[in-house]
Amino acid sequence: MRHSLAWNRCSKHGLGRKRSEQIIKGIVFLCLAAFSLTVLLPMWFMLATALKTPQEVFMSPPTWIPTRFVWHNFADAWNAAPFNRYLLNSAFVALFAVGGAVVSNSFVAYGFAKLDFPGRKFWFTIILGTMMIPGFVTMIPQYILFNKLGWVGTFLPLIVPPFFGSAFFIFMLRQFYMTIPNELIESAHIDGANHYYIWWKLIIPMSGPALATVAVLSFNWSWNDFLGPLLYLTDNNSFTLQLGLKLFIGQVHTQWNYLMAVSCLVLLPIIVIFLAFQSYFLEGMNLSGAVKG
Amino acid sequence: MPEEAISFPLSSGISIPDTFYRSGSDDVATQQRSRSRWKKTLTGYSFIAPWLIGFIVFTGGPLLFSLYVSFTNYDVTSRMDWVGLDNFKRMFNSDPLFWKSVYNTLWYVFIGVPFSTVGAILLSTLLSQKVWGAGFFRMLFYMPTVLSGVAVYTLWMQMLGPSTGLVNTILRFFGIDGPAWLSDPAWTKPALVLMRLWSLGTSMMLYLSAMHSVPEQLYEAAEIDGAGRVRRFFIITLPMISPIIFFDIIVSMIGAFQVFQEAYVMSKDNQGGPASSLLFYNLHLFNQAFTNFNMGYAAAMAWFLFLIVMAITLVNMAVSKYWVHYEGGDKR
Numbered sequence: 001m002r003h004s005l006a007w008n009r010c011s012k013h014g015l016g017r018k019r020s021e022q023i024i025k026g027i028v029f030l031c032l033a034a035f036s037l038t039v040l041l042p043m044w045f046m047l048a049t050a051l052k053t054p055q056e057v058f059m060s061p062p063t064w065i066p067t068r069f070v071w072h073n074f075a076d077a078w079n080a081a082p083f084n085r086y087l088l089n090s091a092f093v094a095l096f097a098v099g100g101a102v103v104s105n106s107f108v109a110y111g112f113a114k115l116d117f118p119g120r121k122f123w124f125t126i127i128l129g130t131m132m133i134p135g136f137v138t139m140i141p142q143y144i145l146f147n148k149l150g151w152v153g154t155f156l157p158l159i160v161p162p163f164f165g166s167a168f169f170i171f172m173l174r175q176f177y178m179t180i181p182n183e184l185i186e187s188a189h190i191d192g193a194n195h196y197y198i199w200w201k202l203i204i205p206m207s208g209p210a211l212a213t214v215a216v217l218s219f220n221w222s223w224n225d226f227l228g229p230l231l232y233l234t235d236n237n238s239f240t241l242q243l244g245l246k247l248f249i250g251q252v253h254t255q256w257n258y259l260m261a262v263s264c265l266v267l268l269p270i271i272v273i274f275l276a277f278q279s280y281f282l283e284g285m286n287l288s289g290a291v292k293g
Numbered sequence: 294m295p296e297e298a299i300s301f302p303l304s305s306g307i308s309i310p311d312t313f314y315r316s317g318s319d320d321v322a323t324q325q326r327s328r329s330r331w332k333k334t335l336t337g338y339s340f341i342a343p344w345l346i347g348f349i350v351f352t353g354g355p356l357l358f359s360l361y362v363s364f365t366n367y368d369v370t371s372r373m374d375w376v377g378l379d380n381f382k383r384m385f386n387s388d389p390l391f392w393k394s395v396y397n398t399l400w401y402v403f404i405g406v407p408f409s410t411v412g413a414i415l416l417s418t419l420l421s422q423k424v425w426g427a428g429f430f431r432m433l434f435y436m437p438t439v440l441s442g443v444a445v446y447t448l449w450m451q452m453l454g455p456s457t458g459l460v461n462t463i464l465r466f467f468g469i470d471g472p473a474w475l476s477d478p479a480w481t482k483p484a485l486v487l488m489r490l491w492s493l494g495t496s497m498m499l500y501l502s503a504m505h506s507v508p509e510q511l512y513e514a515a516e517i518d519g520a521g522r523v524r525r526f527f528i529i530t531l532p533m534i535s536p537i538i539f540f541d542i543i544v545s546m547i548g549a550f551q552v553f554q555e556a557y558v559m560s561k562d563n564q565g566g567p568a569s570s571l572l573f574y575n576l577h578l579f580n581q582a583f584t585n586f587n588m589g590y591a592a593a594m595a596w597f598l599f600l601i602v603m604a605i606t607l608v609n610m611a612v613s614k615y616w617v618h619y620e621g622g623d624k625r
Contacts, residue, residue: 060456111340137595141355164347224442263444
């Protein structure tokens with residue numbers, strides 16, 4: 001449709017019009033290309049620094065391409081601290097964060113989207129309200145709570161709460177479930193299926209893309225989480241990659257080649273997942289943005 | 294995406310196992326009604342139970358408890374005495390670092406948010422021009438948003454290096470002698486604003502989808518009336534996406550008030566140095582709570598922040614009716 005509109009415009013105003021349109025598009029393209037350097041250059045700089053020798057790291061002005069590619073910087077840096085252990089811990093925490101988020105949020109969201117019960121509107125308003133509460137307000141009493149339970153120093157404060165849902169995901173999935181026709185659920189209900197069965201056998205299989213969005217986002221947040229592990233993980237052996245890297249900064253100070261090498265490796269899973277599941281990240285934005293707007 | 298997801302089970306037909314079919318019940322209608330109402334309520338609450346329990350245990354309960362703690366001198370280990378308004382008095386009257394942290398945070402919010410909002414609108418405007426490769430650029434600009442955490446802060450610490458960093462190298466290319474960024478108290482906050490500009494993907498995507506939903510006819514009508522590109526942007530695009538701008542500003546401000554990780558990781562001693570120039574509100578709060586274990590004082594700070602954030606949201610809402618345009622005139 002947009003094509004035909006553009007075509008109409010061209011035919012109405014003649015070739016001069018078309019020419020100026022093309023010039024403007026060219027300028028826009030050049031601007032975008034220039035802005036894209038702000039993303040690409042840091043990425044390249046990170047990789048290039050990771051491959052440099054210690055001497056070259058401190059050359060001023062810095063070199064854009066390492067004179068010698070020191071590939072074993074990656075292995076050396078990774079083995080200079082127990083990063084394998086940190087990786088395992090991060091993966092463990094992320095696994096629970098993703099599993100908990102997918103199961104609990106879709107269950108709760110189904111209740112809010114498709115069931116009619118007294119108090120539904122009230123509780124949904126509360127959910128939206130909780131998104132406005134600064135995390136630091138509940139952080140201190142939560143810490144006190146986990147401390148009283150004896151959970152500080154274990155993974156429990158990081159892996160248990162995801163199973164109780166999160167406002168953002170409940171909201172997002174609810175919006176998605178609202179688009180499922182009620183007749184579908186009613187007909188299954190009339191046929192005798194209860195809502196748990198409908199949720200499990202009917203809703204879960206058809207919410208693949210939405211749940212993938214939840215999985216991808218919750219993995220990303222868990223992987224990048226710094227504050228949670230900082231508060232609750234006290235033993236070096238249970239550190240996640242984020243804490244391990246922070247500790248590493250203190251240990252090697254300005255050995256930027258090592259720091260950049262480890263940073264590259266920590267970011268790698270996120271970059272791969274982003275490139276592979278881009279559409280789910282962006283879909284998550286649309287699903288949540290559609291109603292907020 | 295939703296269409297696809299829905300059409301799949303519809304087109305393939307829902308096969309419901311035979312065990313589903315029960316013989317029709319012969320209950321009396323009224324009995325059935327009150328029983329089914331109960332059942333409905335019970336089923337509904339059983340579905341939201343995970344969230345409800347989590348809310349009471351992890352959010353609602355802690356919220357009230359922290360309000361109580363803010364009036365005590367709780368220190369995790371021993372004492373928890375009622376001290377009335379002492380924490381708040383100390384905050385306002387005898388803690389110079391408190392006011393320093395308020396100043397730093399306000400600076401970051403009121404300089405950082407306008408820059409990132411304008412930047413996001415600019416990028417999404419360029420991206421909506423349907424040029425070759427727009428999809429690729431969109432992906433590229435969004436990518437820094439998913440990259441966060443310590444690895445990205447490390448990268449920025451390297452890039453902001455005074456003599457070997459990327460930023461100053463590029464500035465030197467243009468003949469500008471760049472500042473010492475993270476080691477110069479005057480330039481630490483601008484450095485964080487710069488870093489913030491790197492990851493405005495979330496706002497950018499919001500604006501982009503808002504711009505796509507602006508009806509094409511509006512632009513055509515304006516074009517026929519002789520409005521140029523720039524004028525069309527100001528008289529059509531901006532008013533039409535103003536609800537999203539409003540929403541984005543509120544969310545960004547709430548987020549910016551809570552800036553913490555960057556400052557914690559990137560300031561040399563985790564204390565907001567040099568010269569406390571990166572001592573943001575939440576960093577001061579964190580140090581009070583988990584370095585000095587002044588939990589009561591920290592809880593008081595947290596509640597003060599909560600009130601400020603709510604007040605700013607309310608002010609935004611009150612002011613919004615003067616500049617936010619809702620299509621169809623319905624106030625949301």
